Amino acid sequence: MVRPVNSLTVAALVALLPGLVAAQSWTDQPVDPSEHQEEVAVDYEDEGRYYTADDVPTYNIAEDGTVDWLTFSGFRRYHAECHVCHGPDGEGSTYAPKIKNSAVLMDYYDFYDTVVNGRANGNSVMPHFGDNPNVMCYLDDIYVYLKARGMDAVARGRPAKKAAKSEMIQEAENACMG
Numbered sequence: 803m804v805r806p807v808n809s810l811t812v813a814a815l816v817a818l819l820p821g822l823v824a825a826q827s828w829t830d831q832p833v834d835p836s837e838h839q840e841e842v843a844v845d846y847e848d849e850g851r852y853y854t855a856d857d858v859p860t861y862n863i864a865e866d867g868t869v870d871w872l873t874f875s876g877f878r879r880y881h882a883e884c885h886v887c888h889g890p891d892g893e894g895s896t897y898a899p900k901i902k903n904s905a906v907l908m909d910y911y912d913f914y915d916t917v918v919n920g921r922a923n924g925n926s927v928m929p930h931f932g933d934n935p936n937v938m939c940y941l942d943d944i945y946v947y948l949k950a951r952g953m954d955a956v957a958r959g960r961p962a963k964k965a966a967k968s969e970m971i972q973e974a975e976n977a978c979m980g
Contacts (some may be wrong), residue, residue, distance in 0.1 A: 807837035833903045835953045842906075842953055850968030851942075858910045859942040861950040867963055869956060871971055872963035876926075876947025879940040891958040892951045896912075898926070905948035913945055 844862050845855040850871050852862040862870040880892065887898035894900030905913060917937065920930035931937040937944070950956045 831903060831907055833906045837933050838906055838953060842949060842955075843933070849970035850965065851971065852946075859946050861946045861953075861955060863950070863955055864963075864965075867961075868965055869961040869963065870946075870965050871967045872943045872946045873950050873956065874947075874961050875940060875967075876943035876945070876950075877961060880944050880947055881938070883937050884944065890948070891960070892948050898928075902948050903949040904952070905945055906952035910945065914941060917941060917944075935979055939975060968975075 841854065842860050844852045844860055845856060846853055847862070849856070852860050852870055854860050859872065861873045863873070881890070884901075885891075887895065888901050889895035889898070890898055892902030892905075908916075916928060918930060918932040918941075920928045922928075947956075951958075
């Protein structure tokens with residue numbers, strides 16, 4: 803027997819539709835870099851680390867194409883830990899979605915939380931990496947690299963030129979890695 807759909811059911815589904823579409827995936831949403839320039843603009847630098855006005859890590863690329871250390875390190879760390887699932891350069895794979903757009907569209911703290919704690923969306927599961935020092939000690943690096951990729955600020959592949967690693971970055975790395 804086919805039951806007719808009542809108007810309350812239809813109204814509830816229509817009301818939930820925008821949330822369901824938004825929850826589907828940050829990765830499916832296109833990024834227009836011109837719409838996000840203010841969000842990624844460097845406001846200040848602290849010994850080789852760059853930040854937005856909201857104190858969120860960001861990338862810095864010189865006119866000659868030299869990337870800051872964190873962006874370069876993020877490329878290396880992403881390809882050591884993340885590309886197995888998410889594909890080269892954050893472009894996605896048949897196993898996991900592209901995530902370069904997520905770094906632009908997601909709030910930094912949501913991105914961080916997802917990596918630390920993981921999440922499930924139907925059959926898609928992002929494992930937690932909160933206890934993996936090879937990810938956690940370089941999470942800002944990975945985030946900055948993916949944000950630069952999502953903004954088309956760096957091309958696919960290994961950046962050709964990189965800034966030197968500052969003493970502060972080296973000290974933080976040594977302290978984190980033990």
